Amino acid sequence: MTVGQREEADPVALPAGSTPGPPRRRRVWGDGRLSALATAVLLVALGGCWEIGSAAKLWSPEVLPAPSALLPALQALAGDPRFWADAGRTGGEVLGSIGFGGVAGLLVGVSFWKAPLVGRVFEPYLVSFYAVPLVLFYPVMIVLVGLGTPSVIILASVMAAIPMALNTWVGLAAVPPVYLRLARSISCTRWQQLFRVALPSAAPYVLAGLRLAVVYALIGCIAMEFTTAQAGLGYRIRYLYDSFETAPMYAYILVVLVVSIILTALLAVLERVVMAGRNRS
Amino acid sequence: MTDRGIQIDELTVRFPTPDGEQVTAVDRVTQRIPESGFVSIVGPSGCGKSTLLGVIAGLQPVTTGDVVVDGRVVTGPDRRVGLVFQEDSTLPWKTVTDNVRFAMQIAGVDRAEQRRRAREAIDLVGLTGFEEAYPSMLSGGMRQRVALARSLALEPSVLLMDEPFAALDQQTRLLLGAEILRIWRRTHQTVLFVTHDLSEALLLSQQVWVMSYRPGRIIDVVDVDLPEDRDASVVSTPEFNQLQNRVWESLRAESLRGFRQESAVGA
Numbered sequence: 325m326t327v328g329q330r331e332e333a334d335p336v337a338l339p340a341g342s343t344p345g346p347p348r349r350r351r352v353w354g355d356g357r358l359s360a361l362a363t364a365v366l367l368v369a370l371g372g373c374w375e376i377g378s379a380a381k382l383w384s385p386e387v388l389p390a391p392s393a394l395l396p397a398l399q400a401l402a403g404d405p406r407f408w409a410d411a412g413r414t415g416g417e418v419l420g421s422i423g424f425g426g427v428a429g430l431l432v433g434v435s436f437w438k439a440p441l442v443g444r445v446f447e448p449y450l451v452s453f454y455a456v457p458l459v460l461f462y463p464v465m466i467v468l469v470g471l472g473t474p475s476v477i478i479l480a481s482v483m484a485a486i487p488m489a490l491n492t493w494v495g496l497a498a499v500p501p502v503y504l505r506l507a508r509s510i511s512c513t514r515w516q517q518l519f520r521v522a523l524p525s526a527a528p529y530v531l532a533g534l535r536l537a538v539v540y541a542l543i544g545c546i547a548m549e550f551t552t553a554q555a556g557l558g559y560r561i562r563y564l565y566d567s568f569e570t571a572p573m574y575a576y577i578l579v580v581l582v583v584s585i586i587l588t589a590l591l592a593v594l595e596r597v598v599m600a601g602r603n604r605s
Numbered sequence: 606m607t608d609r610g611i612q613i614d615e616l617t618v619r620f621p622t623p624d625g626e627q628v629t630a631v632d633r634v635t636q637r638i639p640e641s642g643f644v645s646i647v648g649p650s651g652c653g654k655s656t657l658l659g660v661i662a663g664l665q666p667v668t669t670g671d672v673v674v675d676g677r678v679v680t681g682p683d684r685r686v687g688l689v690f691q692e693d694s695t696l697p698w699k700t701v702t703d704n705v706r707f708a709m710q711i712a713g714v715d716r717a718e719q720r721r722r723a724r725e726a727i728d729l730v731g732l733t734g735f736e737e738a739y740p741s742m743l744s745g746g747m748r749q750r751v752a753l754a755r756s757l758a759l760e761p762s763v764l765l766m767d768e769p770f771a772a773l774d775q776q777t778r779l780l781l782g783a784e785i786l787r788i789w790r791r792t793h794q795t796v797l798f799v800t801h802d803l804s805e806a807l808l809l810s811q812q813v814w815v816m817s818y819r820p821g822r823i824i825d826v827v828d829v830d831l832p833e834d835r836d837a838s839v840v841s842t843p844e845f846n847q848l849q850n851r852v853w854e855s856l857r858a859e860s861l862r863g864f865r866q867e868s869a870v871g872a
């Protein structure tokens with residue numbers, strides 16, 4: 325029987341007794357390092373081309389200033405209280421929208437799953453909302469809520485909630501029925517069924533939704549500041565554009581880019597934690 | 606009543622199909638399994654085997670009649686009844702140990718006890734060394750062992766298995782079958798095992814129930830008088846052949862009837 329057992333264990337291609345973790349993890353880290361190196365090389369190459377192009381006067385510094393001219397502008401921003409006020413306001417708006425939109429989307433997704441009829445009735449509207457440039461409603465929001473942070477957060481939250489709700493719903497619908505039967509057979513409460521079985525099973529979808537939610541919240545906030553707001557990074561970029569202050573404008577744009585990259589990277593880390601062991605490769 | 610084991614009394618289960626017809630999946634079944642008995646149900650696919658199991662597990666509502674497990678009428682899921690599913694029910698985000706502990710966590714077993722029982726159950730199903738592995742790293746047969754360990758760790762008095770090996774290859778089935786027997790001889794649960802494999806049924810159990818195609822009735826009960834400590838070599842003995850022929854005789858007509866009806870529905 326023991327011989328048979330070994331044979332049964334064979335397809336895993338793991339020597340008995342060794343822990344299955346390390347070789348897999350090492351490979352993932354290797355991939356991570358490789359891509360980090362590639363990114364660094366790419367950035368340096370891009371920066372080099374940009375600098376050389378500017379030095380060779382391929383384009384005028386009014387259109388695109390050289391990286392070496394941007395550095396002092398960035399340094400100036402770091403000491404500028406107005407920049408920190410703008411960044412604080414936009415950061416608060418983005419985080420608020422991710423928070424409200426994420427939670428609202430999750431709730432909507434879960435209730436669509438719990439009440440399939442409600443889901444079937446509202447799903448088409450939710451999907452068509454995807455196609456609507458919600459920024460258009462910003463003036464309406466100003467009329468309703470007034471200028472300032474709340475109107476930005478409300479619209480950006482709606483934008484963030486839509487992909488979150490749809491992904492949560494799809495993820496929950498894809499939970500293998502046997503997991504739910506298991507939950508019932510071991511007398512899980514409804515709460516345990518949702519939080520211990522269904523949502524963890526749907527986690528990859530929910531996370532993909534959160535990723536989109538973050539992107540949408542960022543786009544929503546910046547775009548709305550861009551149009552009518554009185555402060556914030558988006559507003560400042562447009563203001564600098566209007567007054568031909570190219571170098572500071574690019575410095576602001578760079579800041580927004582870096583922030584969005586950091587947010588995406590944080591989500592990638594979260595995704596790696598949640599997906600640990602799940603990849604059936 | 607202090608009678609342990611499973612008593613099924615005049616059990617009927619009907620439910621509507623998606624196209625509005627009433628299906629009688631289980632029709633007036635009266636049977637009993639004594640404590641520590643090992644019974645297999647065989648029958649054509651589409652008969653009420655899984656439904657019957659679902660009723661005993663408390664997942665499927667009864668139309669008339671009742672099922673008594675260890676002296677108590679089944680009214681809903683009960684942790685004294687362990688269930689192993691046909692599909693892979695290991696949770697992919699949990700390690701083997703955490704999968705085994707999951708049911709105990711829900712049942713509120715204390716942590717030290719959880720650890721002890723998880724270790725024992727994992728050892729019992731032969732997965733020692735894979736405690737921290739994720740299901741994605743394991744073969745289908747090993748995942749079914751994890752699911753079995755999860756049920757065993759709750760220390761149920763009744764173990765229901767719904768074609769647990771259906772998705773596995775023949776060699777793995779044979780080996781896992783022998784494992785089930787070995788575990789059963791140690792834990793002495795009352796086992797009801799659903800399969801569509803005749804030799805698997807005869808190899809494992811003390812009694813085989815043959816179920817008919819809709820309406821699902823038990824049309825034959827075959828006592829398996831093969832040696833207690835039999836192994837896979839028993840399949841070549843004349844006694845085994847005789848039993849197999851007997852079960853097949855009962856089953857053949859039913860399988861044909863089921864096959865015709867399914868084809869007629871399909872046409």
